Amino acid sequence: MLLIVGTVRLPAANLERALPAMRAMVEASRAEAGCLEYGYAQDVLEPGLIHVKELWSDQAALDAHFASSHIQAWRAAWPALEIGDRALRVYDVGAPRST
Template sequence: MLLIVGTVRLPSANLERARPAMRAMVQASRAEAGCLEYSYGEDVLEPGLIHVKELWSDQPALDAHFASSHIQAWRAAWPALGIGDRNLRAYEVGSPRST
C-alpha cells in the first residue's frame, strides 16, 4: 500500500472558491479503483493550510490516479486558487493495525 501525506497552501481568502474543486477531487478520487482513503482537511490553526491524506492499494492505482481527468482539472485550477506551496510525501506501508 502507498500512503500519501502532506499539505497544500492557498490564500485563506480563496478557501470558499476552492471547496467545490476540492470536493470534486475527493469524490472522484474515492471512486477510483485502488483508492482506499482520500481526504483533505483544513488546519484549525493556519487558515489556508490543507492537510492531504491518501491511501492507495499499489503503484499502478496511484499511476492511474495521476493520469485521471479529475486530477488534470484539479491541477489546472491551482493558479486561479493561488495554490503554489505543496509538500506531499509517499510512503510504502504494510497492513494497518489498531493502536
C-alpha cells in the same frame, strides 16, 4: 499500500472558491479503483493550510490516479486559486494495526 501525506497552501480568502473543486477531486478520487482513503482537511490553526491524506492499494492505482481527468482539472485550477507550497510525501506501508 502507498500512503501519501502532506500539505498544500492557498490564501485563506480563496478557500470558499476552492471548496467545490476540492470536493470534486475528493469524490472522483474516492471512486477510483485502488483508492482506499482520500481526504483534505483544513488546519485549525493556519487558515489556508490544507492537510492531504491518501491511501492507495498499489503503484498501478496511483499511476492511474495521476493520469485521471479529474486530477488534471484540479491541477489546472491551482493558478486561479493560488494553490502552492505543495509538500507531499509517498510512503510504502504495510497492513494497519490497532493502537
